[in-house]
Amino acid sequence: MVLNSIWAFQRISGQPRVAAIEFPMGRALGAVGEAKLHREILLAALEVFETAEEPGWVEHLPHRWQHDDDRTWLPDPPPPYLLIIREKWREMVERSRKRAGA
């Protein structure tokens, strides 16, 4: 049973039962101190465990993140790998632009 923000990984990872949640990584059950919400989401995920009908099942939980001004899901400083990825992406975009302009 997986409670997962990046539920799309399901396509390549094949998890048996997934409760999808649109919350930041690291806070899949809610923000600090939101005890009532943590309980609601945990119980919803456990219900998905009990009711999933077949392997690969995904259920999208309806809970909405209420802290749009909170950007603390981005670690500071960023991980070294992110700096590599950003550079690779920038290079890919630059190559595409050059090809398009050629």
Add this chain to the structure above:
Amino acid sequence: MGSNPFKDPACTWGNPPRAGECDPYRFLEEAIRNLLRANVRDGAVADEIPWAPVRKPLAESRISVVSTAGLNMKGDTPFDMETERKRPSWGDPTWRRLTRDVGVETIEANHLHIETRHLLADLDVCFPVPLLRELEAEGVVGEVAPSHYSIMGFQGPDLRRLEPSCVAIADAMVAEEVDIALFVPV
């Protein structure tokens, strides 16, 4: 109401999300979002999905939690961040056991890809063992397992390095007669 996206030819796998679906990329930094979208789009579709049927009601089940937040009990060896800083495509492939009485006072978190201060203030945000203890006391879940587990979620491109830890965790859960493994990746 859920569904099986593998049997839905119209499934967009969240790119973009359809009505009623969660956006899997909403809280990702742009470069990571682009990378993961490409991985999901271009990766080989999973063709074998493990499945164990539900054998007991939740109120009779023993449950264990698995995290990718790089957690360890205080006193245990922390996950290796120094090597990852020097070799950014490397992630610590080992695993840790956490006890059922774990709390913010007894845990450490080492992870370069998430902000760990939230879980260190309130474990229930992503490692709900304290909340499960409450549900156990209320009779909602049968039992919180003696052991819970953490790996380091970032592993770079070769996930096969993580296999020994996955096997060890699965074996430990079988030994403790765990009925439900709740995986909360970060």
